[in-house]
Amino acid sequence: MVNVESIDSKKLRGGYYTPQPIADFICKWAIQSETKSVLEPSCGDGNFVESIVNTFKSLNVKNSEINKRIKAIELVSEEANKAKARVRELGISECIIENSDFFHFLLDHKNEAYDVVVGNPPFIRYQNFPEEHRNLAFDMMFKMGLSPNKLMNIWASFLVVSASLLKEKGKLGMVIPAELFQVKYAAETRVFLSKFFSNITIITFKKLVFEDIQQEVVLLLCDKDPKIKQGIKVIEVEDINELIKIDWDVINKTVVKSLDHSSEKWTKYFLDEKEIQLLRKIKVDTRVEPASSVMEVRVGIVTGRNEFFMLNKEQISQWKLENSTKKVVGRSVHLKGVIYDDSDFNENVDNGYPVNMFLPEELEKEKLPLEVRDYIDYGEKNDFHTGYKCKIRKLWYITPSLWKPDAFALRQVGDYPKLIVNNTDASCTDTLHRIRMKKEGMADIIALSFLNSLTFAFTEIMGRSYGGGVLTFEPSELEELPLPILNSIEGIDIKKVDELIRMRKIEEVLNIIDHELLIVQLKLSQVEVNALRNIWRKLSNRRNNRKK
Numbered sequence: 001m002v003n004v005e006s007i008d009s010k011k012l013r014g015g016y017y018t019p020q021p022i023a024d025f026i027c028k029w030a031i032q033s034e035t036k037s038v039l040e041p042s043c044g045d046g047n048f049v050e051s052i053v054n055t056f057k058s059l060n061v062k063n064s065e066i067n068k069r070i071k072a073i074e075l076v077s078e079e080a081n082k083a084k085a086r087v088r089e090l091g092i093s094e095c096i097i098e099n100s101d102f103f104h105f106l107l108d109h110k111n112e113a114y115d116v117v118v119g120n121p122p123f124i125r126y127q128n129f130p131e132e133h134r135n136l137a138f139d140m141m142f143k144m145g146l147s148p149n150k151l152m153n154i155w156a157s158f159l160v161v162s163a164s165l166l167k168e169k170g171k172l173g174m175v176i177p178a179e180l181f182q183v184k185y186a187a188e189t190r191v192f193l194s195k196f197f198s199n200i201t202i203i204t205f206k207k208l209v210f211e212d213i214q215q216e217v218v219l220l221l222c223d224k225d226p227k228i229k230q231g232i233k234v235i236e237v238e239d240i241n242e243l244i245k246i247d248w249d250v251i252n253k254t255v256v257k258s259l260d261h262s263s264e265k266w267t268k269y270f271l272d273e274k275e276i277q278l279l280r281k282i283k284v285d286t287r288v289e290p291a292s293s294v295m296e297v298r299v300g301i302v303t304g305r306n307e308f309f310m311l312n313k314e315q316i317s318q319w320k321l322e323n324s325t326k327k328v329v330g331r332s333v334h335l336k337g338v339i340y341d342d343s344d345f346n347e348n349v350d351n352g353y354p355v356n357m358f359l360p361e362e363l364e365k366e367k368l369p370l371e372v373r374d375y376i377d378y379g380e381k382n383d384f385h386t387g388y389k390c391k392i393r394k395l396w397y398i399t400p401s402l403w404k405p406d407a408f409a410l411r412q413v414g415d416y417p418k419l420i421v422n423n424t425d426a427s428c429t430d431t432l433h434r435i436r437m438k439k440e441g442m443a444d445i446i447a448l449s450f451l452n453s454l455t456f457a458f459t460e461i462m463g464r465s466y467g468g469g470v471l472t473f474e475p476s477e478l479e480e481l482p483l484p485i486l487n488s489i490e491g492i493d494i495k496k497v498d499e500l501i502r503m504r505k506i507e508e509v510l511n512i513i514d515h516e517l518l519i520v521q522l523k524l525s526q527v528e529v530n531a532l533r534n535i536w537r538k539l540s541n542r543r544n545n546r547k548k
């Protein structure tokens with residue numbers, strides 16, 4: 001076993017415990033008086049265990065019986081002891097709360113099955129999950145025919161392995177990150193759940209329900225009973241307080257939407273059937289190719305230490321580095337319109353933004369000018385050279401991969417996405433993506449074409465939002481976006497569009513591009529264009545409502 005005392009327990013556990021009303025709601029849904037065995041695979045300080053006990057008590061199950069029906073596992077000994085103390089106060093002293101890693105626990109309890117599994121699995125990235133535990137978890141997933149990878153969060157392992165422990169008519173109720181709906185690494189998990197369970201109800205919230213984090217979560221309520229095969233339903237409520245108002249009779253009569261779980265993200269469950277069908281129709285329209293047909297998207301420059309490498313006008317003057325910097329866009333807020341030119345760069349300089357990157361000649365330090373050596377010495381005195389990215393370079397102070405993109409793309413999107421034509425010789429940091437057009441002279445056309453309701457609708461489906469209102473894109477996700485291309489921009493004034501974007505009048509811009517591109521060129525009806533605009537509005541408003 002790993003020495004858990006030497007590991008940051010908050011990072012190890014994924015950190016944040018379930019609000020009691022949510023634990024109560026899940027347990028009341030899952031547990032009946034005849035439920036003989038309940039497992040909590042990662043119980044923390046006991047919120048779910050307390051809810052399990054109280055649910056049994058409300059069903060008039062005797063304490064002596066409750067003792068026999070509960071098993072809970074907790075990796076951190078201090079938290080396990082808190083859970084034990086809580087249930088003792090409730091008169092339950094003999095239920096099993098074991099201080100162990102969940103996956104090691106299963107090795108010692110093979111062939112055990114449960115009527116119910118409930119809990120809030122740890123939200124831990126692959127690299128923060130102790131290797132010994134991770135190897136066991138992945139081995140169990142491999143044996144189930146799954147293919148876990150280094151991109152995944154460990155909640156997925158807890159979820160699918162817990163599901164495999166259920167009896168024939170078992171129930172699983174868990175608090176899961178909303179990334180289940182949208183991230184690529186969860187695609188296999190989505191397929192698994194859709195095939196493994198007869199009935200899945202997912203409760204989502206319009207407001208964030210964990211006080212301390214921006215993480216959006218869903219309540220995953222899964223039933224194996226083959227007699228009630230219905231599929232997947234998504235129910236959205238305002239907040240925790242609305243859980244008690246849920247009408248299960250209404251939910252049971254809700255029409256199930258049909259998705260292709262192997263290729264479609266569950267974000268589409270927030271749309272109605274007509275909207276889903278419209279997106280499918282467009283997805284197979286051969287006139288609408290992916291963005292990769294006209295551009296390549298690459299990450300921005302990774303300096304390794306922006307504090308050292310990114311300089312403003314005052315710092316350049318202080319260190320006399322005027323001949324040792326390159327123009328760089330440091331943040332998305334530095335890009336106001338859909339065109340970035342020298343006047344924009346100069347305005348950012350005047351505003352004191354760090355938009356110049358330290359980049360001396362690629363020479364040994366001893367061969368560089370005195371002022372450059374002084375600045376490098378300053379960096380080494382402050383240990384800036386010891387970071388991983390700097391340490392692996394031949395010369396730690398030389399940032400590689402500096403090239404001028406044809407355009408920039410927002411990596412993190414607030415209100416709406418956009419591409420920005422680069423009319424300077426600047427590059428950008430990795431807070432943005434760099435775009436290289438596959439044909440010369442296409443940047444204006446592509447940037448304007450991108451501003452349409454069809455592509456906007458798909459950005460909300462194909463990007464990822466983790467709860468803070470921000471939509472995030474990897475380069476591959478931008479390249480996969482459906483992007484119809486204007487045949488000509490003779491009738492569109494790009495400077496006017498740039499001006500409107502700077503005034504944040506996106507609806508006016510969409511009206512212009514939608515008319516020329518979607519209606520005149522692609523012959524979509526106004527009804528279809530309106531539907532695409534509404535899909536974008538619906539999903540982007542939902543996402544932005546999660547800002548605190």
